[in-house]
Each structure stands twice: as C-alpha cells, then as structure tokens.
Amino acid sequence: MTKSTMAICTATIASLFAALALATWSTASAAPSKLAGTVGPGETIALTTASGKRVSLVSRGTYAITVKDRSDEHNFYLSGPGLRKQITGVGFVGTKTVTVKLRAGKYTFVCNPHADDMRGGFSVR
Numbered sequence: 001m002t003k004s005t006m007a008i009c010t011a012t013i014a015s016l017f018a019a020l021a022l023a024t025w026s027t028a029s030a031a032p033s034k035l036a037g038t039v040g041p042g043e044t045i046a047l048t049t050a051s052g053k054r055v056s057l058v059s060r061g062t063y064a065i066t067v068k069d070r071s072d073e074h075n076f077y078l079s080g081p082g083l084r085k086q087i088t089g090v091g092f093v094g095t096k097t098v099t100v101k102l103r104a105g106k107y108t109f110v111c112n113p114h115a116d117d118m119r120g121g122f123s124v125r
Helices: 003-027
Strands: 033-039 045-049 061-069 076-080 083-088 094-102 105-110 119-124
Touching (some): 061 076, 061 083, 083 094
Antiparallel strands (some): 033 045, 061 094, 076 105, 105 119
C-alpha cells in the first residue's frame, strides 16, 4: 500500500467516525424534566417538582407534566407564552401526562370552573 493510499484510507475512516459521532449526537435527546400536578379533592390545585417542591421557577425546556385529577368537578388548564393546554377536563378523574415545551415567561395553571380560588403560577427563565 502506498503512502497516498494509506492517507486516503485513514481520512476515509476518520470521516466515517466523525459522521457516526455527529449522527449519534444529533439524534440523542435528553429525557424531559418531570413536573407533577394535582387538582382536587376539594378546592386544591398544585404543581410540584419530581421531588415534591412547589414550582415557582424553572428553566426553559421540555417537560413531562403528569396531572392527578381527583375530582370530576375540576380541570387542570396550563397557559403561558405560546401555550394553552387543557390537561384534564371537568368530568375526568384519573391521571394524564402531557409533554410541553416551556419558553421564558410567566405561566398559570387553573381550574377554569373555580378560577377565583383554584389557581397558581410559576416563571420560566
């Protein structure tokens, strides 16, 4: 094998490894951060981190929000910059998970039928 053939083979192999690394990096995505919402029983609504702390400030990004709706009288509605999402509806009792992308700004979560008493909010930086 000549030096020029060896150089071409080495460059080709290096290019293949670089392409493989780029493909792996670009297709791998981090799992979304998790938040937990609850609504009901009674006049209660909350949003917490996976460790159970009340959400007041989070970083922008993708989040999986799991809401436990414990009353057929309530719903869980989330809104903020570019987002208006009813996660559970009146009449529903159970658990639902949605994945949302949160952008910088202020967000509110509310039970629409009882919005005067059942609401909360947080900021995204």
